[in-house]
Every structure is written in structure tokens, then in C-alpha cells.
Amino acid sequence: MAKNQLQKNLLPRHISLMAMGGAIGTGIFKGSGETVSIAGPGVIFTYIFAGLLLLVVMGSIAEMAIIYPNTNMKGFIGKAFGDRMAFIIGWMYCILWLAVCVIEVVVAGSFLQYWLPDIPLWILSIICSVVLIAVNTMNVKNYGEFEFWFAGIKIGMIILFIILGAAVLFGIIPSGETNYLQNYTENGGFFPNGWMSVFSALLIVMFSYGGSELIGVTVTEVKDADKILPKVIKSFILRIILFYTLPILIICGLIPWNELTEASSPFVQVLSISGLSGAAHIMNFVLIIAVLSAANSGIYGCTRMMYSLAIEGQGPKAFSKVNKSGVPLYSLMVTAVILIAGSMIALVKQDQVFSLLMAFPGFVVSIVWITICLAQLKLRRSYPFQPSFKIWGYPFIPIFTVICLAIISISFLFDEANRISIMACLACFAVVIFISIFKFQSNKR
Numbered sequence: 490m491a492k493n494q495l496q497k498n499l500l501p502r503h504i505s506l507m508a509m510g511g512a513i514g515t516g517i518f519k520g521s522g523e524t525v526s527i528a529g530p531g532v533i534f535t536y537i538f539a540g541l542l543l544l545v546v547m548g549s550i551a552e553m554a555i556i557y558p559n560t561n562m563k564g565f566i567g568k569a570f571g572d573r574m575a576f577i578i579g580w581m582y583c584i585l586w587l588a589v590c591v592i593e594v595v596v597a598g599s600f601l602q603y604w605l606p607d608i609p610l611w612i613l614s615i616i617c618s619v620v621l622i623a624v625n626t627m628n629v630k631n632y633g634e635f636e637f638w639f640a641g642i643k644i645g646m647i648i649l650f651i652i653l654g655a656a657v658l659f660g661i662i663p664s665g666e667t668n669y670l671q672n673y674t675e676n677g678g679f680f681p682n683g684w685m686s687v688f689s690a691l692l693i694v695m696f697s698y699g700g701s702e703l704i705g706v707t708v709t710e711v712k713d714a715d716k717i718l719p720k721v722i723k724s725f726i727l728r729i730i731l732f733y734t735l736p737i738l739i740i741c742g743l744i745p746w747n748e749l750t751e752a753s754s755p756f757v758q759v760l761s762i763s764g765l766s767g768a769a770h771i772m773n774f775v776l777i778i779a780v781l782s783a784a785n786s787g788i789y790g791c792t793r794m795m796y797s798l799a800i801e802g803q804g805p806k807a808f809s810k811v812n813k814s815g816v817p818l819y820s821l822m823v824t825a826v827i828l829i830a831g832s833m834i835a836l837v838k839q840d841q842v843f844s845l846l847m848a849f850p851g852f853v854v855s856i857v858w859i860t861i862c863l864a865q866l867k868l869r870r871s872y873p874f875q876p877s878f879k880i881w882g883y884p885f886i887p888i889f890t891v892i893c894l895a896i897i898s899i900s901f902l903f904d905e906a907n908r909i910s911i912m913a914c915l916a917c918f919a920v921v922i923f924i925s926i927f928k929f930q931s932n933k934r
Contacts, residue, residue, distance in 0.1 A: 517647075517697055517733055521740065522755045524693050528686040530672075530741035531679045532694075533734040535687045539694045540730040545890040546858045548880040549865035555876040556868070562861065563797055569864035573929045576803045578860050579794055580921045585853040586791035587824065591831030592850070593784035594618050598832070600754065600777045604770075614832035617781060622825045625788050626816055640786075643779035646772065647732050650756060653768070654739030669742045676745050691897050692907060695851040698729065788824055795820035803928075849910045855898040862891045 524532045553565045560568070563582070567575030598613035605613065656662040658669050673679055680686065740755045749755050754776050760769040796817040799808035807819040865880060866887050880887060901911055 517736065521733075521737055522749045524690040524697075525737065525741060525746050525749055525755070527682065527690040527693075529677060529679065529681040529746045530738070531681075531684065531687055532690050533737055535690045535694050536697075536733040536737070537730060538687070539691060539698055540733075542858070542890050542893055543698050543729070545880065545886055546861050548878075549861050549887065551878055552876050552880050553865055553868060555878055556872050556874070561793075561797055563794065565864045565868070566860055567801075569867045570860075572801070572803065573925050574860070575801075576798070576925050576928070577918075577921050578857060579798045579803065581853055581918060582857055583791050583794050583798075584917050584921075585850045585857070586787045586794070587827050587831070588849045588853075590621075590784045590787040590791065590824070590828055591834070593780045593787065594621070594828060594832055595834070597777050597780045597784070600773055600780065603757065603773045611832050611834075615829055617784070618825070618828040618832055621781060621784055621788055622821065622828070624785060625792065625821055625824075626812075627814065639778060639782040643775055643782055644728075644732065646775040646779075647736060650760075650772065651735045651739060654736070654743060654759060658739060658742045672742050672745050676747050681746065688897075688900075692851045692901055692904065695854050695897065697733065698854070788821070788828075791824050792817045792820040795823070849914045852898065852901045852907075852911055852914050855894050855901070859891055859894045859898070862887045862894070866891075 524535065528535060550562065550565070554560070557565065557568065563575050563579040566578050594614045594617040595610065597617045598610045601613045601617075602608070602610060653662070682689075736756070740749070740759055743759045744755070749758060754773070756772050756776060757769045760772050795804055795808045796811070798804035799806060799817075799820075805819075808817060808823075810817070810819055812818045866884055869883060901907060904911070
């Protein structure tokens with residue numbers, strides 16, 4: 490293997506499960522309680538709408554990957570808009586994943602408190618961080634295999650939850666309640682806060698789906714990416730939407746939407762209330778695995794983006810160095826420090842840590858998705874050949890997607906509940922843009 494080069498050892502099943510691992514984590518297991526409290530059972534339409542936007546983003550990545558092999562998401566943006574834009578989006582993507590990873594390890598710690606209530610949240614979060622950093626020191630093939638099973642466990646349990654919950658919902662498994670279906674029509678109905686609340690929940694849903702575009706980062710470590718990505722993406726989107734909407738329908742059926750609490754995951758609450766307390770403990774274990782899996786994918790995405798930036802002279806040279814296993818070691822070390830430092834937020838803001846951090850990645854994800862779609866719109870006109878896979882309805886569907894995502898992004902800015910997170914996000918954008926101005930001016934001299 491050449492020095493400072495990543496290994497092309499990820500298989501199709503690895504990248505599919507890694508992307509799902511990044512997208513199925515805190516957003517569904519913890520954030521679903523937040524989205525249901527905003528929009529009631531009708532929040533499933535929020536997930537479907539955001540899923541359709543994601544489909545266009547993922548399709549854009551697949552199309553560009555066929556035309557430009559061995560180029561990752563940042564590379565596509567660079568080809569379309571130049572190195573400065575690639576620099577800005579690349580570093581914001583790193584910051585996005587760092588924020589996501591902190592959220593995931595803190596939530597994993599909160600799930601551990603279900604059994605260990607006397608241990609402070611910040612200590613449990615740091616323990617989770619150390620475990621994940623150790624996993625990420627593996628070579629990429631072993632890492633991919635580990636994440637394949639990590640993500641597979643939680644997906645399997647979501648399927649089991651859907652089957653088990655549906656059995657209770659329709660009376661196949663007896664419980665104390667005689668008619669759960671009334672929960673869809675009582676307490677204000679399917680849209681208790683009005684149909685506009687469907688759009689109010691988009692911030693959390695964008696955070697939930699964020700991570701799916703990780704496929705655009707794995708490209709440089711996948712064999713035959715141009716053949717594999719379109720197949721993976723077509724099956725991926727449907728699974729993502731089903732794994733979000735069906736569990737939420739089950740949750741809203743078994744528990745009135747306004748009785749969900751923030752004390753634990755809605756999944757655990759459902760199984761506990763349904764009289765399946767033993768299953769609740771099993772589910773809590775799976776939830777810990779699930780959010781750690783999402784953080785695991787996040788660490789991968791962050792370290793590989795740092796590596797990509799360093800290789801192209803847009804980051805510290807140390808970030809381009811890999812060890813014998815092909816792991817960007819210094820990028821991983823920086824990520825480890827930030828994870829542990831981020832876990833300390835729980836020491837001072839334990840009750841607010843989830844809501845404080847969540848808006849940050851939700852906003853950045855929308856910007857990243859917009860940029861990917863705009864890159865596809867611009868590059869399509871100059872393709873050297875016609876790809877075997879093309880995004881549907883070009884240019885109208887990509888343009889519509891960009892407009893929708895732009896509206897969502899702007900609405901984030903005026904949401905008072907997320908003001909602190911959005912201000913922090915805009916400050917990060919300003920710093921990265923400021924650095925890019927000086928960096929690329931000096932390069933011209």
C-alpha cells in the first residue's frame with residue numbers, strides 16, 4: 490500500500506449498513522419523542538417528505554460518482570464550485586459529524602443511566618467515547634465488518650419492534666388496553682397541532698436523516714463504486730423511510746402522543762407500558778448499540794473528510810498520515826479529544842444537552858444537501874460521457890429539492906428554540922469562510 494493512502498476494502502454490504510448506521514441513531518430512538526410532541530402522529534409525513542428530498546440528494550451523489558470515480562463528496566463540490574467552496578463545506582461537514590458524535594455518545598450515556606442512575610452522565614459518555622475510538626483504530630475492512638454487525642443488530646431490533654408492536658396494537662398479543670387504535674383519533678386527532686406542524690418538525694428529521702450522505706464519503710474506499718452506489722441507494726432510501734415511519738406509527742398507537750416523556754426512549758416506554766418490561770431492558774441494550782453505531786459511522790465520516798482535506802492541502806498535513814492499518818491516525822486523535830471534551834457538556838447542561846446540540850447538525854445537513862444538488866445541476870452540463878444512472882426529472886426535481894431545502898434552512902434561522910445552536914453554527918461558518926479567504930488569497934500569490 491502506498492504511503493498515506495486509504496485502503497479500498499469496503500464491500501457493498503459495508504457501505505449500505507454504514508450509511509444506515511449513520512442515519513438510524515439518536516434521531517429515531519431519542520428524537521422521535523421530540524418530533525411526535527411537535528406534530529403528533531402526523532409527523533410520519535415529515536419523515537416521508539424529508540426522505541424524498543434525501544432520495545434526490547443520494548441520487549445526485551450516485552450520478553456524480555459514476556462520472557468521477559475515486560472522487561468523494563467534497564471532490565464533487567470542488568469540481569463544480571472550486572476549491573474554496575470544497576474547503577468550506579468539507580470543514581463544516583467535519584464539524585457537523587463532530588457535533589453528531591457528541592450527541593450520540595451523550596445519548597448512549599443517558600440510555601446507560603436506565604440501569605446505572607447513580608453514575609453521572611458525563612462519565613458514561615466518556616466511557617462510550619473511549620470504546621468507539623478503540624473501534625476506529627481497526628483497518629477499514631475490519632471496521633466495516635464491525636459496523637456491519639453493529640448496524641445490523643439495531644436494524645434487526647427495529648424490525649422486531651415493528652412486529653411486536655403491531656401484534657400488541659391489533660390485539661394479537663393481549664395487554665391491558667382494549668383499543669389502541671383510538672390513540673390516532675383522540676387527543677386532537679392525527680394532526681393535533683395543525684398540519685403546519687408537519688413542517689415544524691423538519692429540523693429534527695433533517696438531523697435524523699443526516700448521515701445518509703456518508704455514502705458520498707465512502708466512495709474512495711469502495712471497489713467498483715460506480716456500479717455499486719446506484720444499487721445501494723435505490724434500496725437504501727425505502728428502508729430508511731420504513732424504519733422511521735412504521736415505528737412512529739406503532740409508538741403513537743400504543744401511547745397517546747401527548748404522554749411521551751423525555752425521561753427515556755419512546756421505544757422503551759412503549760414496551761414498558763405494554764407490560765413487556767423484560768423486553769424493555771433488551772430494547773434499551775439495543776438502543777445503546779444503535780446510537781454507538783451512529784457515532785461510529787460519524788467518526789469514520791469525520792476522520793475521512795479531514796484526511797481528504799489534508800491530502801489536497803486544505804488542512805494540516807498531519808491529518809493525511811495513516812497508520813499501517815490505513816487509519817488516519819491524527820484525524821482520529823483530534824476527534825477523540827473533541828468527543829471527550831463534548832461529553833463534558835453533560836456535566837453543566839445535562840437536561841438541555843440534546844436540544845442544544847441537535848439543531849447544529851440539522852442546519853448544516855441542509856446546507857450540505859443543497860450544495861450536493863447544486864453541484865449535480867452544474868456538473869451535468871459538462872459530463873464527458875452519459876452515466877448509466879441519472880437523477881430523475883432533471884433539472885426540475887433537483888431544483889425543487891434545492892428550493893425546499895433552502896426554505897427549511899431559512900426557517901431554522903428564525904426558530905427561537907434553536908437560537909443558541911444556530912448562532913453557534915453560523916459562527917463556525919463565519920470562521921471557516923474567514924480562514925478560506927486568507928488561505929486562497931495566499932495561494933494565488
